[in-house]
Amino acid sequence: MVLLLLLKQDIKKILLTIIFYLLSIFFIENFSLSSNNKKTETSFKKGISIYKKANCSSCHFWHAEGGNSHGGAAASLRTTDLSYKELLKIIKCGRLGTNMPYFSRNALNSDDCMYSKKPVKELEEITLKGSKLLNSNEIKSLAKFIENEIKNKPLTKKYCLEFFKREENCNKYHD
Ligand code: HEC
Numbered sequence: 001m002v003l004l005l006l007l008k009q010d011i012k013k014i015l016l017t018i019i020f021y022l023l024s025i026f027f028i029e030n031f032s033l034s035s036n037n038k039k040t041e042t043s044f045k046k047g048i049s050i051y052k053k054a055n056c057s058s059c060h061f062w063h064a065e066g067g068n069s070h071g072g073a074a075a076s077l078r079t080t081d082l083s084y085k086e087l088l089k090i091i092k093c094g095r096l097g098t099n100m101p102y103f104s105r106n107a108l109n110s111d112d113c114m115y116s117k118k119p120v121k122e123l124e125e126i127t128l129k130g131s132k133l134l135n136s137n138e139i140k141s142l143a144k145f146i147e148n149e150i151k152n153k154p155l156t157k158k159y160c161l162e163f164f165k166r167e168e169n170c171n172k173y174h175d
Pocket of ligand 1 (some may be wrong): 027035050051054055056057058059060070072073074076077078081082087091095098099100103142161
């Protein structure tokens with residue numbers, strides 16, 4: 001009899017532990033999911049605003065698919081196969097001998113860009129400077145944004161709306 005009672009208590013404990021365990025998994029999952037979504041949302045908005053601020057769209061167009069512009073044939077950022085590191089470098093340093101400008105203030109004397117062997121005066125003639133330079137945090141956010149939201153991604157209504165903030169420009173896109 002006593003043994004049975006003890007067993008009953010144990011089962012109660014075990015059941016309670018299982019319920020507690022399941023509940024905590026549920027809360028942790030939901031909480032981290034919603035904070036992850038928020039983070040993605042913020043970096044999406046931030047990415048587009050830097051893309052607009054630096055005027056990348058003047059050559060790669062608002063949709064980032066590239067095409068012919070005053071800057072020559074700008075590559076599509078949607079079909080690029082550059083890695084995050086390579087994206088970071090090209091935004092920082094530009095691409096010598098093409099119309100892709102540099103956007104880091106330190107591009108001409110930074111070792112990262114490997115331009116530093118030549119005198120700055122000479123470099124100024126063979127490089128193109130972005131019309132609006134970006135700081136290193138902005139460059140990182142922009143490279144991450146291209147890596148996560150543009151590269152290998154279709155053009156979406158969400159992107160269009162965030163870029164133009166006008167429904168009538170984006171009617172033909174569907175998410
Ligand atoms: C003045 C025009 C112009 C502007 C402004 C410009 N780009 Fe470019 N970009 C180009 C051209 C042209 C190329 C192609 C270079 C080549 O032929 O290799 C290019 C190439 C690139 C590439 C390499 C893609 C690949 O797969 O090789 C990336 C990434 C890129 N641009 C990102 C940007 C970002 C981000 C901005 C804004 C911060 C920007 N560009 C602003 C003209 C421009």
